[in-house]
Amino acid sequence: MQTTEIKPHSKWFDIDIKGLWRYRDLYYMYIRRDIVTQYKQTILGPLWYVIQPLFTTIMYMFVFGGLAGISTDGAPQPLFYMAGIVLWGYFSQCFTVSSDVFGTNANVFGKVYFPRLVVPLSGITSNLLKMLIQLAMFIIIYIYYVFTLPSGTLHINASILLFPVLIFLIAMHGMSWGLIISSMTTKYRDMKFLVQFGIQLFMYATPVIYPLSAAPEKYRDIIALNPLTPIFEAFKYSCLGCGTLDWGGLLYSTIFMCITLFLSVLVFSRTERNFMDTV
């Protein structure tokens, strides 16, 4: 039996990793709950996860490819847009789930203690499973194009092996920014409104629907500053062959992610101690 002490001010660096391991069953429960309850009493059920990116791709093809005439750097349009949508969807879901942790779960947090980090972690994992379903559909469309286009146009690079790393980077980026917003939102709710339209605007600042090469020269540096840019470019390079693989950019993205993750978990741990009095 261990002796625990509860004090008003604890050390700066106080992250409860052991507690997270002890509550891993709760983590699985939350994931299960997220997936099972979302489509209860529906007919199509998980098929809705696939319909949404499909229709978005069609709209983007029409609007951005057809009306606006933005190039896709040689790759077939549906594949290009779908690749962007799948990854961006995952990022925005991770961010949204993590950005109002204290608000949506205030009633549970006010009655029971468990490491609060379980909730955003389970959120990003359940979204990962949803993303994998969308990815499966992407692969199906990809295979179709491999057979119908002249061979050699589409080839998978060895850098496809980077895919898990890219997913991890996206998840951690989304979660860290979300956690910072959660912690700030407990007292000053302005941040909540920022999240909704901020995400939409941010999509245009990342090369989701356009390749980086299509961006005008003077903005290209600013867009390159965005830590998500190299991730999207790398994914499109690995399976569609457009753009370049920017190792320097990926390194920058990783370092940025590590710093923000560290800061966000720190801020989150400090907030979770006293937020019940102000949320």
Add this chain to the structure above:
Amino acid sequence: MYRLGRVGTGTLSHDLNRWWTMNILRKEDPFLKIGETNDRSTKGHSDYVWALRDISFKVEQGDVVGIIGKNGAGKSTLLKLLSRITSPSTGSIRYKGRIASLLEVGTGFHPEMTGRENIYMNGSIMGMTKKEITRKLDEIVDFAGVERYLDTPVKRYSSGMTVRLGFAVAAFLEPEILVVDEVLTVGDAEFQKKAIGKMNDVAKSGGRTVLFVSHNMAAVKNLCTRGVVLENGTLAFDGTTDEAVNYYLNNNFQLEHGLITDHIDELASYITVDKIAMVLLIRRAPLPAIKSIWRCFLKGQQPSLLKPMSNSNSLIRVRCRWQLIQREHIRE
């Protein structure tokens, strides 16, 4: 230290002020000084109150401590501190073992999930592992008595059934220290008996330490070995259960005495049948009636019941007369 009022634009200035004073000027927290005692019935001057102040007590293994007090005395806040839901402003709490807290029945219940899934969810939230829950599933269902509805979504349960299920999961936690907050008053009579019986088992034969908050004095006397009385955030009494319950009840009664002599308007608004009867008596024969009633109150007895009044006008008139007469009595 708790901040009253709405968290609005005022807090940004408070926060900046506090940050400036503490981090830049390196002085003490300016808001920690002006906290007032948490008396909920007076208005007060400060925005900050001490929800709890100077609470110090020690609980040994196997003690069953009953924490009693009026509404707003700080009992639930104390339990929240113990459950690590919020952290103290000053001081520290030290404990050995695990604390499991039952502050609300059915935390983490999701209406769309079935009873069985909710048992797992609730159990995991309270700290049990999945294996533990699977092991105890039969016992839990048996205690709750909802076997037929186990695979139906919880939104279809009656409110009593959800409560029974929630309590059943919590009853099979096995922590070293258990903290319970006023949850034994839910459910039908049969279930209440079961719940108190289970608490008895846990406390006496399990050898666990239990901290138990309740307004039900009978349950407290039944279960607890020690009693602690909280009053407006401070520790008013710490001793055996009987003494604590007596202190609590006498204290409240004393307050009514005070109300009679000092706040006579408030007395008349205390519309209970006894006091209306008292007012009736006064109309008929003022002085002797008052003397006998006053003797009754001093002894702590109630005057005999008569027909309650329905006409509110006459109540007001008599109240004035009662005020006048009472004041003369004091001056004697």
